[in-house]
Amino acid sequence: MRVVGKPLAKVDARAKVTGSTLYADDLIFSDTLFCKLLRSPHPYARIKHMDLNAAKAVEGVVAVITGNDLPVKYGILPISQDEHALESEKVRYVGDPVAAVAAFDEETAALAAEKIRVEYEVLDPVTSIEEALSEPTDEPIHDYGGPANIHKMAALSFGDLEAGFAEADHIREDVFFYGGNTHLPMEQHSAIATYVNGKLTLWSSTQTPHYVHRTISKVLDLPMQAIRVVATPHGGGFGGKTDPFSHELAVCKLAMVTGKPVKCTLTREEVFYAHRGRHPVLMWVRTGMKSNGRITAMHFKTALDGGAYGSYGVATMFYTGALQTTTYDIPAYRFEGARVFTNKAPCGPKRGHGTPQPRFALELHLDKMAEDLGLDPVEVRRRNYVSPNTTTVNWLRITSCGLEEITDQVLQASSYVNRQRAVGHGMGFAVASYLCGAGLPIYWNKLPHSECLIKLDRGGVTVYCGATDIGQGSDTVIATLVAEELGLWPSDIRLVTGDTGFAPVDLGSYSSRVTFMAGNAALDAARKLRNLLAEVAAESMGCLPGEIVTGDGKFGTLSFEETTQLAQERFGAISTVGSYRPPDLAGPYKGSGVGPSPAYSYSAAVVDIDVDPETGIIKVNKVWLAHDIGRSINPVSVRGQVEGGVYMGLGEALMEEQAYRKAMPKQPSMLDYKSLTSVDMPEVETILVETDDPEGPYGAKEVGQGPLLPVVPAVVSAVHDALGVWIDQVPVTPDKIMKALDAKAKGQAPRFGPKSFPDIAYPQYVKVDTPHVATQAI
Amino acid sequence: MLRLKPFRYLRPAGAEEAAAIVAEFDGEAMLVAGGTDLVPKLKRRQMEPSILVGISHLEELRSLRSTPEGGMEIGAAITLAEVTRNKDLEMHWPGYVQAASLVSSPPLRNLGTIGGNLMVDTRCNYYDMTYEWRQAAGFCLKKDGDACRVAPARPHCWAVSSSDTAPVAIALDATAVLAGPEGRREVPVESLYQDDGIHYTTKQPYEVVTSLHFPPRAGWRSSYVKLRRRGSIDFPIGGAAVALVIEGGRIIDSRIVLSGVASHPVVAVEAASYLVGHSLDPELVAEVADHAAKPVKPLDNADLAYTWRKRMVKWLVTQAVLEAGK
Ligand SMILES: Cc1cc2nc3c(=O)[nH]c(=O)nc-3n(C[C@H](O)[C@H](O)[C@H](O)COP(=O)(O)OP(=O)(O)OC[C@H]3O[C@@H](n4cnc5c(N)ncnc54)[C@H](O)[C@@H]3O)c2cc1C
């Protein structure tokens, strides 16, 4: 391979570092109006009356709209259509938008928004999982779901759980809590819309232009073909820009009402309200083990604090139970999950979507079981690792799997096994796994998940694909794959991506699906083009197409330009198309749509820390992260993703928390919401393992999300290694460590964390037959 | 983004003129130096002056020199970054340089002045929030409201003194020169502060700090240890400044001043006095630190658990004493 696997500069690197990239907030058209949203100051209240007169009277105000102008409900999942762009009856969290103003400048819009009089009848807010589970004092937050403020519950049982526990030599139960946190992208959300000749165009900092496009069509009652959504270059998404948002719908509506371009950029504080971040999850796990460390059965229960709206939450809830089995072969497994509504900013998908929380619980739980049985925690894991080309008890198809290799390599690089033992110094180890794209689309259809079109004209190659580069480098991946096939350099390829008007569909940048799915679509189109060119080149050279060697801008002895000229002389205009749809992977049960993926990536982490027993302050010295990437399309890009994932994982482990006082967000600012600064970030040693996935493009798998997952439990495991206390709740702040040390000193359980798991009336579990494949002998 | 409200910016020719303008537009005008504390607060409407009087351009506020007696004079408009680069200060007043180097982040130290750092507003996480947030949570006594949100029982503000350099300046007996419309006066830095989160300074609002004076060093060693969540950017959630004179292995004079634990820098006079006459024995240091920490009562209005912050005061003092004694 000439360009695949080479550390070439990203195709957009020069524009990014020289400041010429145009982000959404950089876009401005003549006569642009500026939009400001008015948000609720109450966590929960009924809207009695709104008076817009004073706002409309402000000089420079062009339009003011409310929920009456946008009455259609929407939501990212078909089963949770519970949002309005602007609420007109009830507000459900501090920051819930109720009106939007368009004015000549931002200051005027803000001033006018402040002049809107809203009369509220304040209701008693629901602020915790426990409160949401019990009968509310006021009406439930939504008119669906239930009982109480439960949004959705599920219970699935695979294999014979009771028999599994009966076989066990040791059974253990643990309770964990994973605090909620947010994405904290550097770039705030921003959108600008125009409405010209009956056609609406929205430029937005979104990860999912296609889903935004669909939502606009529904909410504004416009035909799909009258809409174009352009995902602008990103200053970070991490899952925080995968829902359709109020400001996007408001600028579209205001552009239609005023006939002028309308723009809205959220303030930093508003980004915390837009949220859709990591769900706080309370977890209970019970596992049976043989004395040799082999798992016989596992029962996992979760309760998710969803905040005020549905968002992706039903999927998140299923994800908290789905991927336990993609690293460990669990012969009998039961999962019960519940997501509740509370009067806090809505939670949604964040890097790792619903899986960092159970991964944290699972890895620490296994550490504790190993300790109970006097076994080495690494050996306990190895004894249960899944093997390549197997099917899990919950029907997930495993193909390539580099668990053994990443474990070997990360242990060797970090000298974990022979680590120095000293009070205050510790190392922790954990593994994890993640999807390479959700196997099923968000709304049910049998269409391709990704499509690609390549246009060839007089030597110029342009690739059109809906895939959205959110900084993860998908443009570079697509250009590299096409360049590899055509014997060109990635920088030779022109790209039109993330544009629902000009490029064929891609479902969006979520679930780590783009390299795998858009990559395969691009490869499909590029190979067709290559064959076509090889045919004319072979004819001209008098050889067989299969004998044509490409590279360095050549097809055989012909230049790429000469080849394209011959092709155009013969065929006229030239373009090829490609598409990708994952194989049918869902198991035969309801709820099987969450978890299947055409491949899984694997990550293993070792974290080395010092923790001061007098203060509880942690210093992270180094992180080693080995990742089964399948194949690196661009190793520099891949390492960047690993380092970013480690950074975010450490933030979640140590300090990041979307905290509330009652229902009031406690720290919606970049100074008060703590994330690691560059001086807090340790050295990261990245080890890439290539397992050459049979279905990935050139064997590639994902790296955008997986590497975050093992970091969090590895940090906590290192704290235990250093001080002999378990912190069963993240973030691991110094005060929690001191409390655990106090408990230890008093002879109590040496831990900090939730004491119990609530009694939740989960539905009767669905009993699912296990797939007919041999699992490892117990 | 958050927008600044419009204001007039005046650029006086001298400190007295600056003071005269602020005095004339009583309550309407504020002094601004680097603006690193003030401007974000203006955006959040924690202050709403219609006139800002710039002072960082004034040459007379830009002195940085040793005095003939062997002390040091630092103009109020000298930046924190300039302090950290000064060799004389680093040699003889290391605690002060340490404190300056631990303020926020490099870009803010390039802009932020030492005068602004002495006068930095007290902080509270019910107050250092946007107008909209404060409106939603309920305004408080310090701005726009009538009750304290942290400790509502009493009409008193407990916002936290968050200057890193003030405690060290106090520990080193520094004085400040204040210019008013009618002339100048020199006061101990310690006397600039009082136990009131709203009116945290005893200085008149129009008085301009023109310079800070450190008396001759004469054997003083100093240190500053800061507690914060991250390695950069964060305000102190606790800090200890210590100055010691050690002769023949015995401490003959000592000062301990705490930051980030009350509405003013807290001078632990008694605790410090216990060190005098003794050598730096770890047990004694622990006892002294315990004594210094005992009266301190942090509240739930800053980062991390206040119970933990309380516990850390002793650790901070211990570290700072040991560091100064090195
Ligand atoms: C993100 C962030 C982090 C920060 N972290 C820290 C920290 O860790 N530690 C810390 O101590 N500070 C911190 N600060 C606050 C601030 O940056 C520093 O205190 C800085 O030294 C203030 O100086 P300035 O010149 O910018 O003051 P300005 O903002 O110009 O003024 C601050 C106040 O002092 C008054 N003032 C300024 N100069 C004079 C003068 N000569 N005479 C009389 N009054 C005057 C002003 O009227 C105003 O009330 C932080 C600020 C931010 C935004």
Ligand code: SF4
């Ligand atoms: S201590 Fe009380 S009065 Fe002072 S700023 Fe905080 S909430 Fe307001």
